[in-house]
Amino acid sequence: MTVSGVFSAGFLLAGAFFFLAGTVGILRFPDIFTRLHAVTKADNLGLGLVTVSLMLEAPSYAAALDLAIVWLLVLLWSSVAAQLVARDALDRGEVPWRGA
Amino acid sequence: MHQLRTGVATFLLANVLVGLVRIARGPTPADRILVTQLFGTSAVAVLLLLAADQGASSIRDVALIFALFGGVSLLAFVRLGPRVRRGGR
Amino acid sequence: MTFDWLLDATVAAALPLVAWTVARSVALSRAIVLFIAFGLLSALAWTRLGAIDVALVEASVGAGLSGALVMSALSWANLDEATVARRSVIARAFVAAAIALCLGAVLLGVPDPSEGLLGDVSANLGDAGVHQPITAVLMSYRGYDTLFELVVLISAALTIGAAKSARLEARPGSDLLRALADALLPLCIVLSAYFLWRGSNAPGGAFQGGAVLAGGVLVSTLAERLRRPRLTVWWIRAALVLGPASFLLVGMPRFVEGAPFLEYGPQSASRAIFAIELGSLVTIALVLASFFPGVGPLETAPDASSERTRGHR
Numbered sequence: 021m022t023v024s025g026v027f028s029a030g031f032l033l034a035g036a037f038f039f040l041a042g043t044v045g046i047l048r049f050p051d052i053f054t055r056l057h058a059v060t061k062a063d064n065l066g067l068g069l070v071t072v073s074l075m076l077e078a079p080s081y082a083a084a085l086d087l088a089i090v091w092l093l094v095l096l097w098s099s100v101a102a103q104l105v106a107r108d109a110l111d112r113g114e115v116p117w118r119g120a
Numbered sequence: 121m122h123q124l125r126t127g128v129a130t131f132l133l134a135n136v137l138v139g140l141v142r143i144a145r146g147p148t149p150a151d152r153i154l155v156t157q158l159f160g161t162s163a164v165a166v167l168l169l170l171a172a173d174q175g176a177s178s179i180r181d182v183a184l185i186f187a188l189f190g191g192v193s194l195l196a197f198v199r200l201g202p203r204v205r206r207g208g209r
Numbered sequence: 210m211t212f213d214w215l216l217d218a219t220v221a222a223a224l225p226l227v228a229w230t231v232a233r234s235v236a237l238s239r240a241i242v243l244f245i246a247f248g249l250l251s252a253l254a255w256t257r258l259g260a261i262d263v264a265l266v267e268a269s270v271g272a273g274l275s276g277a278l279v280m281s282a283l284s285w286a287n288l289d290e291a292t293v294a295r296r297s298v299i300a301r302a303f304v305a306a307a308i309a310l311c312l313g314a315v316l317l318g319v320p321d322p323s324e325g326l327l328g329d330v331s332a333n334l335g336d337a338g339v340h341q342p343i344t345a346v347l348m349s350y351r352g353y354d355t356l357f358e359l360v361v362l363i364s365a366a367l368t369i370g371a372a373k374s375a376r377l378e379a380r381p382g383s384d385l386l387r388a389l390a391d392a393l394l395p396l397c398i399v400l401s402a403y404f405l406w407r408g409s410n411a412p413g414g415a416f417q418g419g420a421v422l423a424g425g426v427l428v429s430t431l432a433e434r435l436r437r438p439r440l441t442v443w444w445i446r447a448a449l450v451l452g453p454a455s456f457l458l459v460g461m462p463r464f465v466e467g468a469p470f471l472e473y474g475p476q477s478a479s480r481a482i483f484a485i486e487l488g489s490l491v492t493i494a495l496v497l498a499s500f501f502p503g504v505g506p507l508e509t510a511p512d513a514s515s516e517r518t519r520g521h522r
Binding site: 025029035047071087098112 | 124131139153154157162183194195
Binding site: 103 | 380383385386388389392393396
């Protein structure tokens with residue numbers, strides 16, 4: 021395997037780990053706000069690392085740019101979405117968890 | 121490399137299916153809708169991985185669509201979703 | 210056992226499982242979110258089957274726009290946590306088993322491998338004017354079909370325009386929403402043009418482009434940056450019929466000369482198809498965008514047009 025192939029595989033596995041972390045967070049965290057936090061980690065870091073991995077192996081600069089644009093779009097949406105859901109939850113009267 | 125990508129894609133899919141549990145549990149509609157965010161992003165990741173194969177570059181367009189539309193139902197929920205009184209669930 | 214097989218098996222197993230959870234959900238919000246998940250899985254399944262055009266539409270319309278539409282319908286019901294009534298399990302199991310048996314019989318009866326019409330389609334692509342077989346089928350081999358489908362879509366938009374009042378109330382939109390809409394709408398315009406252009410050579414075309422444009426319009430409407438497209442405005446009506454109009458414009462000159470209606474001729478076929486796809490894109494985008502309610506402020510005064518505003522019931 022080439023050097024870039026090794027790096028690519030590494031980034032890919034790291035990205036998969038963050039996706040797993042996102043799901044674990046969604047299932048285990050105590051309230052909506054903390055769960056939102058978990059989801060956005062999967063969105064930003066998980067997809068970001070997967071995208072980096074694919075960009076290393078991309079057949080052309082155009083394809084790499086294509087990948088980057090997709091990731092940036094997801095970033096745009098997920099940051100806005102997290103804010104919107106959090107504000108909406110606050111408006112509906114959700115109280116943030118204050119546990120030990 | 122193809123096997124690794126497909127393997128990770130399968131793992132991400134299984135990840136999504138596990139996340140379905142949060143939809144079942146709730147308790148609020150907002151908890152359920154945030155899982156669609158995870159779905160959308162995982163779908164983008166899976167599709168990008170599939171698009172890296174030879175001759176499959178048009179799959180990247182499907183990923184682009186998912187990236188564009190991933191949050192639309194969430195947006196509709198926030199703006200148009202079930203009307204709940206302040207302080208209620 | 211390769212991972213390809215495992216991926217396909219996971220998708221194939223997940224589809225009926227998620228469909229079952231949708232059907233058995235009592236809480237509507239749960240059913241809706243699972244329905245969106247089902248749409249995502251379907252798009253993935255279509256991709257694995259090699260039907261990228263269908264996957265594009267499933268992702269945009271099936272998972273994205275349909276999810277938003279059903280979510281807005283939940284608001285229409287105006288219940289805190291809307292639920293569905295439970296019906297007899299035996300009856301449902303019986304119906305499900307009967308349908309499964311019939312479908313299975315049909316599917317297993319199909320000869321394997323079945324190439325269908327792929328050979329004939331590919332052989333005649335040169336005359337069709339486009340290189341993408343799906344676009345060729347939609348616009349060239351079965352152009353009449355597409356024309357009448359557009360008419361059906363327009364009648365759906367007209368029906369919705371006539372049947373329901375057009376606005377839901379919401380808290381005032383935030384700067385964040387407006388920033389999102391301002392970023393997304395130009396992007397959606399560019400991307401819909403991209404899909405329209407790609408349709409000649411790769412998966413894409415008028416429907417995918419129209420769905421993307423409708424998504425941009427929907428986000429802008431939800432952010433209160435744009436008014437919802439209303440049929441009371443004359444140029445909205447004109448734009449709505451642009452699809453069938455472009456069919457007629459392209460098909461009439463030769464028809465008048467004596468050729469069959471919508472015969473393009475090999476030299477001008479690609480230009481003719483592009484013109485028709487452009488018109489169809491506008492129609493499809495407007496039809497899809499008109500399915501959604503507009504969003505208005507919480508305190509509403511009757512406005513100049515004749516549309517009614519509905520309050521909390």
